[in-house]
Amino acid sequence: SLNFNDPKFPQQWHLNNRRSPGRDINVTGVWERNVTGRGVTVVVVDDGVEHTVLDIAPNYSPEGSYDLNSNDPDPMPHPDVENGNHHGTRCAGEIAAVPNNSFCAVGVAYGSRIAGIRVLDGPLTDSMEAVAFNKHYQINDIYSCSWGPDDDGKTVDGPHQLGKAALQHGVMAGRKGFGSIFVVASGNGGQHNDNCNYDGYANSIYTVTIGAVDEEGRMPFYAEECASMLAVTFSGGDKMLRGIVTTDWDLQKGTGCTEGHTGTSAAAPLAAGMIALMLQARPCLTWRDVQHIIVFTAAQYEDRRADWVTNEAGFSHSHQHGFGLLNAWRLVNAAKVWTSVPYLASYASPVVKENRAIPLAPHTLEVSWNVSRTDLEMSGLKTLEHVAVTVSITHPRRGSLELRLFCPSGMMSLIGAPRSMDSDPNGFNDWTFSTVRCWGERAKGTYRLVVRDVGDEVAPAGVLLHWRLTLYGSVWSPVDIRERQRLLENAMSGKYLHDGFSLPCPPGLEIPPEDSHTLTPNTLKTLVLVGCFSIFWTVYYLLEVYLSQRSVPCRGRPCRWPQRGRRAREEGTDLESVPLCNGKDADGPEPEGPPSTATLLGPDGLVPQAPDLLRGAEEQVC
Amino acid sequence: RAGPSGPEGQGPGALSWAVHLDSPGGPGQEALEQWADTLAQAAGLVNAGRIGELRGHYLFVPPAGAQQARQAETVRQQAEAVLGAHETVRWHSEQRLLRRTKR
Numbered sequence: 001s002l003n004f005n006d007p008k009f010p011q012q013w014h015l016n017n018r019r020s021p022g023r024d025i026n027v028t029g030v031w032e033r034n035v036t037g038r039g040v041t042v043v044v045v046d047d048g049v050e051h052t053v054l055d056i057a058p059n060y061s062p063e064g065s066y067d068l069n070s071n072d073p074d075p076m077p078h079p080d081v082e083n084g085n086h087h088g089t090r091c092a093g094e095i096a097a098v099p100n101n102s103f104c105a106v107g108v109a110y111g112s113r114i115a116g117i118r119v120l121d122g123p124l125t126d127s128m129e130a131v132a133f134n135k136h137y138q139i140n141d142i143y144s145c146s147w148g149p150d151d152d153g154k155t156v157d158g159p160h161q162l163g164k165a166a167l168q169h170g171v172m173a174g175r176k177g178f179g180s181i182f183v184v185a186s187g188n189g190g191q192h193n194d195n196c197n198y199d200g201y202a203n204s205i206y207t208v209t210i211g212a213v214d215e216e217g218r219m220p221f222y223a224e225e226c227a228s229m230l231a232v233t234f235s236g237g238d239k240m241l242r243g244i245v246t247t248d249w250d251l252q253k254g255t256g257c258t259e260g261h262t263g264t265s266a267a268a269p270l271a272a273g274m275i276a277l278m279l280q281a282r283p284c285l286t287w288r289d290v291q292h293i294i295v296f297t298a299a300q301y302e303d304r305r306a307d308w309v310t311n312e313a314g315f316s317h318s319h320q321h322g323f324g325l326l327n328a329w330r331l332v333n334a335a336k337v338w339t340s341v342p343y344l345a346s347y348a349s350p351v352v353k354e355n356r357a358i359p360l361a362p363h364t365l366e367v368s369w370n371v372s373r374t375d376l377e378m379s380g381l382k383t384l385e386h387v388a389v390t391v392s393i394t395h396p397r398r399g400s401l402e403l404r405l406f407c408p409s410g411m412m413s414l415i416g417a418p419r420s421m422d423s424d425p426n427g428f429n430d431w432t433f434s435t436v437r438c439w440g441e442r443a444k445g446t447y448r449l450v451v452r453d454v455g456d457e458v459a460p461a462g463v464l465l466h467w468r469l470t471l472y473g474s475v476w477s478p479v480d481i482r483e484r485q486r487l488l489e490n491a492m493s494g495k496y497l498h499d500g501f502s503l504p505c506p507p508g509l510e511i512p513p514e515d516s517h518t519l520t521p522n523t524l525k526t527l528v529l530v531g532c533f534s535i536f537w538t539v540y541y542l543l544e545v546y547l548s549q550r551s552v553p554c555r556g557r558p559c560r561w562p563q564r565g566r567r568a569r570e571e572g573t574d575l576e577s578v579p580l581c582n583g584k585d586a587d588g589p590e591p592e593g594p595p596s597t598a599t600l601l602g603p604d605g606l607v608p609q610a611p612d613l614l615r616g617a618e619e620q621v622c
Numbered sequence: 623r624a625g626p627s628g629p630e631g632q633g634p635g636a637l638s639w640a641v642h643l644d645s646p647g648g649p650g651q652e653a654l655e656q657w658a659d660t661l662a663q664a665a666g667l668v669n670a671g672r673i674g675e676l677r678g679h680y681l682f683v684p685p686a687g688a689q690q691a692r693q694a695e696t697v698r699q700q701a702e703a704v705l706g707a708h709e710t711v712r713w714h715s716e717q718r719l720l721r722r723t724k725r
Contacts (some may be wrong), residue, residue: 046724047724085712107667120722120724122721123716123719124719124720125638125718125719126715126717126718126720127638127640127673127674127681130673130674130676130679130721131674132674133674133675134674134675134676137675146724146725147722147723147724147725148722148723149720149721149722149723150721150723151723151725155721157720157721160715160720161640161713161715162640162673162676162679165676166674166675166676167680169675169676173675185725186725188725226643235680254695263725265724265725268725290708403699537668
């Protein structure tokens with residue numbers, strides 16, 4: 001029923017495919033129910049965002065934006081000789097292009113706000129990546145990253161120490177503690193026989209790894225396979241197939257609109273947009289909830305080349321397509337009824353030293369590690385999410401290695417695919433491969449790592465030095481997972497997708513950007529001074545009391561604290577006083593008359609008298 | 623500090639070190655920053671500020687003009703010697719350029 005006047009909207013087949021019905025992200029029904037990403041901010045971490053373009057300006061969030069290349073708050077792209085810095089603007093348009101402005105196109109989450117972090121237009125360091133991943137992380141909900149290490153079929157790289165720390169910090173502290181959502185593109189190295197398990201961002205448990213399929217649902221020539229792929233969505237394919245139509249920059253040769261956006265770069269922002277729709281439906285979804293909902297709702301479809309395998313928990317996965325196609329309707333309906341998954345549980349094996357030669361194919365080196373019930377008792381881990389294997393291997397030609405991991409169920413993941421172009425002589429030095437193919441399966445049991453050399457050397461040359469297994473999951477049992485699957489299927493009719501239904505959401509944590517609650521050295525010094533003064537004053541006071549006591553004889557009788565008048569207490573004039581020996585009244589009833597405080601008060605009744613002034617009145621008092 | 627806005631303002635082509643500090647005098651942010659300033663100075667560098675939101679992580683850079691005056695290798699040797707030897711430095715790494723491509 002929605003009809004936008006944006007001139008290119010009819011060509012945005014990924015949103016509403018009229019030529020091949022069903023081959024789109026299935027978003028229009030969600031929009032019809034007013035789920036458009038309202039209240040959610042997506043940030044494009046890229047080469048800048050031209051936020052003055054008509055499709056972006058009304059949704060632009062300056063608060064979430066920054067330019068790390070020029071160190072200023074404005075992420076406006078800088079024109080270059082290659083007309084190349086339009087990338088971030090195109091991604092931003094896919095996510096949040098404003099509809100009905102007669103300009104160009106419509107974004108998946110056109111009600112969301114869009115920010116930009118310009119970081120790719122210049123040299124990049126680990127520390128800059130770390131800054132980018134946490135920039136304005138209480139404003140930005142979703143970080144869309146359509147970039148990564150070189151997809152040349154020979155690079156093994158990923159976040160370094162600071163980037164890793166920032167991803168981890170983002171999921172813990174970002175978005176009021178619900179966790180920043182990091183969406184990453186899986187890679188464009190298909191024609192170089194590359195594989196996204198050699199990309200550390202794709203392997204990270206903190207990221208949502210998104211691949212691309214063309215309009216026909218097939219893996220495009222540029223796409224990469226890997227065991228850590230979570231899901232796929234649409235993008236361009238070969239020349240005969242349509243690309244993604246989206247907003248573009250209007251600098252250089254740009255017109256403000258393009259029909260030719262493609263690559264996994266075009267797929268990741270669509271996923272980011274769909275996650276924005278989920279977060280509007282249920283703002284308190286955690287970063288792990290988002291991953292779970294993708295796994296539970298991504299749709300397997302007919303593609304014989306995809307080599308789908310169904311795991312023990314009933315989830316189908318393919319190294320080409322992850323758990324399948326993202327479907328906005330299914331994602332949002334699932335989000336609406338989703339209650340948070342249990343805490344993240346993990347188990348890490350010790351580093352297992354092997355020092356064993358890797359044989360040439362068809363022979364294999366098989367090593368295994370058994371995870372017992374006792375091993376998992378401490379964390380409570382029962383069912384799996386991500387499984388990671390960290391290896392150190394020497395080999396004169398790294399690309400000849402092939403690594404397969406078998407979960408206890410027998411589910412196989414090709415975690416280290418051979419790469420013909422990778423002739424690096426340094427092997428792997430503590431590289432972490434990961435797989436999501438065992439998602440929902442039981443964690444207990446024996447994990448097998450099978451390594452072989454598929455090169456054409458005469459003698460085996462590689463050595464598996466050591467390896468380590470790390471499991472991530474939760475206390476959910478297989479029964480819990482099946483129950484959740486049933487709950488979601490029940491919600492897919494859309495019956496909960498209206499404003500009248502919403503599960504309660506916790507408010508989240510108020511996390512200050514700086515540590516404002518810790519004591520500064522100056523505060524500590526002040527406290528110490530105040531403390532010293534208090535001690536000094538206490539000692540002085542006690543000494544004064546003691547000396548005054550010594551000067552007041554009690555004539556052999558014990559000194560007593562006089563009982564003070566009720567009226568004085570009521571009137572608030574009951575002053576603290578030194579003990580007096582009021583022999584006459586010591587055991588008698590409390591007198592009704594004026595209190596004996598006069599013994600310590602001056603003539604005006606206010607100023608205390610020094611103890612020696614009392615001596616003259618000794619007989620009256622004690 | 624090297625710049626008003628911390629490590630974001632650093633030219634990435636220049637020498638720089640990421641340093642992860644253990645807090646010397648308690649958990650206070652100000653104490654950490656003061657300690658980072660002192661340590662950077664000892665290493666012949668300047669504390670350019672905290673790295674994003676990462677607590678205890680700082681970026682150290684050579685003072686303006688110093689890199690031209692001294693050979694990069696000399697700067698590197700002094701920095702590595704001081705940072706590598708100090709017990710409050712949990713981890714440090716010279717920042718290298720990363721190759722990242724749009725996809």
